[in-house]
Amino acid sequence: MATIADLRQLVSETHTEPAEAMTRELLAEGLDPFAILEQGVMTGLNDVGNRFAAKKAIVLDLVRAGVTAKACIPLIEAVLPRGESKKTEKKIVLGTMLSQHNIGKNLVGTLLSIGGFEVVDVGEKNSPWDFYETAESSGADMIAVSVVFAPAMEKFTELVDLLKEMKVREKYRIIVGGAVTSEKWAASEEADGWGSQAKDAVDLARDLLRVE
Amino acid sequence: MSKLLWEAIQRSTTGQLMAEEKFETELFPTVLADLQAKHKIEWDGESPIMADPDLADAIFQAGKELLLEVGLYCKNTRRIVKFTAEEIEEAIRTARTEITLGKDRQAITISPRAPGDPQHPYTFFPAGTLTTDIELYKTHAKVVMQEPTCDGVIPIPLYGVGDVKNIADSPAQTLVCLTEAQIMNEAAMWAGKPGLFLGIPMSATTPLTLMSAFGSGLYNKHNCTLPVQIIQDMRIDYDRLNLAFFAEQHGIEPWMSSSPALYAYLTGPEQAAMEIIAHTLGMLAYSGGSLTQAMSISVHGTYIGSDISWCNSAAALAAERNLKLPWVTFGSMGNPAGPLSDEAWFQVAIACISACISGMEGLWLAGGSTGVEARWAGEMARAAATLKPKEGVEMIKKALAAERAPDPAPVSLRALYDMKTLRPCDELVGQYRKFTRIFTELGLSYPSWPH
Incomplete structure (x- = not known):
């Protein structure tokens, strides 16, 4: 059995x-x-x-x-009895800034999906505008950005500035991770959360989006 | 346009269609595992160096079969570009085994060397530092280039120039990259080394900026190479092919580069070594290059460790025995504690010994950025050149086991050098002397070391 x-x-x-x-x-x-x-x-x-x-x-x-x-x-x-689903009803836009690397990003997407979040995967080689536009059109709650090389760090800064300029910064929690990032850098760039490993994204999302 | 580059372009429109996910999660890992088993390629889980000629030949054969069976996945068209065995043999047969980097009195001609060959591997130290302050960046470059054993450099990427940020796909990145090139040339002139090999344009991330850097003449076919590196796990795109064609048109040496990631789609260093060979043969076909930079990295975030050094030495030895290409490996990422830590010096020494006994022609020492460390690397490569593989492995084991003093607090270049005279401080020179003594006692010698 x-x-x-x-x-x-x-x-x-x-x-x-x-x-x-x-x-x-x-x-x-x-x-x-x-x-x-x-x-x-x-x-x-x-x-x-x-x-x-x-x-x-x-x-x-x-x-x-x-x-x-x-x-x-x-x-x-x-x-599962109706109403007790583990789906969170929270939507997260996920993508890699600039780079074509996708291993870590894909892993985060898998874990977030399994964690009950709806993931809108915008893929690789994205600009700040791609994240902003997708978040607005999809009604997202959070933006998760993979930053794996130095020039993408600047683009992350641009993303935060763009959201402020468009007056939507407060609508979205922003989390970031990737090879070249650090907790200190993420804090200095006004990210709401940073993770060193893919699984951290789930904990961050649950915490920042107040999911039980 | 060379025949195989043309064929690569053609086959990117006619090859087998496949979803990228199927290629990377099914076809590639399955063939890789089968070939590893077929050729009995195993790492013992501990050895930091691979010095077995028979295993090196098996790795080469497995890597060649990997390319022939899997091909290269074109991300633009979702098609697989395959080459025939005859085409790969022709690419190997016609590859240039000797190249000259740099110009005039700074020219270095890199010829094939076997383990123990008196011709030392050339060492390329990083020039510059992570900053937007161009004076500080230039000073870092000068202290490295002023050293007599500086064979060439590879710049550190510039984050920006003052308020101008390094923004990819924008003219700003081109401006930053041109600044990098200008500073490298000025520093080389200052050091009395005009024509010094300056590596690759490191502040560039797009083909447009790379091409503009060469268009300026600051980087040119004498002092610089053009990256045509393959994408991890047997993938290419039109950026690579465009850059390969640009290099061919302008007589620029392609910088063929392979950097497989351990523990992503590769189970360990054995598969990474096989992939490096497959990558190299693929780049040889589409770029007609010669100079090859190969290294493995780990998804766990490190550039050092027995698994990585085993892979790098295994691929180098496989290439040395079967390709004879000018082969450069990435070695030593330095130590966060900086150049006053023992670990930084041991890492450089181990990377140099490994290069010598693996038959490498060059070493890219990405860690550290002080001139005294660059001097140490050049001297170590010269002192260890004639080591037999067994002797080198024993020395590496002793270096790995040697006691280290506790890491000191990191210090900036301003604390390590007199910024006017660019002379190193006593503490840094003391560290250099300490390590020349350690390796003299281990059996190496260099004219300026204590006897």
């Missing part, structure tokens, strides 16, 4: 189809969907994150674990 611990292991090992099948099985057995979500899917995902931190897993494993988790979560959500 399948257990939630088995599901955790399948997610941790990124076996998407078996994990999906086991999620169905656990739900059919009548187990608590929140327990399946938290102790099975999310804990399995954390296991991969911990292995990654210990250099025992790679970003691709995190991406695959994200795919596995994303296959399981809708099944669980479908049986």
Whole structure:
């Protein structure tokens, strides 16, 4: 008989189809969907994150674990009592400033989605205007910016200035991260939050957007 | 236009269509893992250096097969550009194995060198510093260029010039980059080294600025190279091909560069070394270049560590035995505590020894920015050149295990040099003397070191 611990292991090992099948099985057995979500899917995902931190897993494993988790979560959500969904109803515009690098940005997107946020991914090589325009048109609550090389740092400053000039700075929380950034720099640029790792984005979003 | 550049452009419109996600998460890692297993390429998890010739040859073969099987993904068209085995062989056969960088009395001709070859690897130290103060930037460049063992430099990117910020895609970035070029030339003149090799235009991030930098003449085919670097994990775009064509038209040496990221889509240094070879062969095909800068980085945020140095030495040895290209590796990021810390000096020494025993022709020492450190790097490369791989590995192990004094507080260049005479302070010279003694005791010698 399948257990939630088995599901955790399948997610941790990124076996998407078996994990999906086991999620169905656990739900059919009548187990608590929140327990399946938290102790099975999310804990399995954390296991991969911990292995990654210990250099025992790679970003691709995190991406695959994200795919596995994303296959399981809708099944669980479908049986959650109406009104108790883990969806946050908060929208986050996410993208990379200037650079074409997307590994960290994609990982943040995956984790935010799994965390219940609606992610509007604007991709790579963005200008400050791209972030502003997308945030306005999508009705976003937050802007998350990946800054991975020095010239993009200047562009982040421009983004903050642009939002002020357009008189919308207070509408959005802004978080930033990436290889060349630091907590001190982010604070000096008036970012609302900074993260050194992808998973920090979820905690920041929950905190800044007051999500329980 | 060269034949293979033309073919690359053509095939970017006719090659197999594929979503980028499928390429990077399915095709590329699957073929990579299969080839690693097929050629039995393994790192023991500890060794900081790879000095096994047979394993180097296996890495080269695996890297070549990787390029042939996977090809290069063109981001503009979402198509895969593939080359045939015959084309790659032709690119290898016709590659230039010797190049000259710099001009007149500062010209250096880089020829193939094997591990233990008396010809030392050339050392390229960073010139400038992270600032918008151009006088301070110039002073940093001068203190490096004034050293007798400065073979050439690679600038530090300028954040801006006074109030002019380095804004990509704008004329401001071009202005900043031209300022960088002007300062580098002025500093070289001041140091009595007109024609010194000045690396690549580091303040430029777009093809337009790169081309403008060469259009000015401040950077030119004698003193600078043009980056045509491949994008991580076997990807290209039209920017690379445009730059390759520009370099070809103007007789500028392409700067072929490969920087795979460990633990992103690569499981470890073995796969990164394979990818560096595949990248190099791909760039050889589309750019017709020769000078290759190869290094691995880590998504965990470091440029140092046994995994990274193993990868860099493995790829260098694989290339030395099979390509004979002028090969430059990125070594030593310095220490946040600065040039008065022991760690900074050990890192430079280890990078130089590793370059010598891996058959590298050059070393880009990105850490540190004082002239005395540049002198130390040049002297170490000369002193360690003839080391046999086994001797070098033993010396590196001793250096890694050596006791370090506690890190001091970081200090600025103003505290390390007399800003009028540009002479180093006693404490910095003392650090230099301490390390010449340490490595003399370990068995190296250089004419100006204690006997």
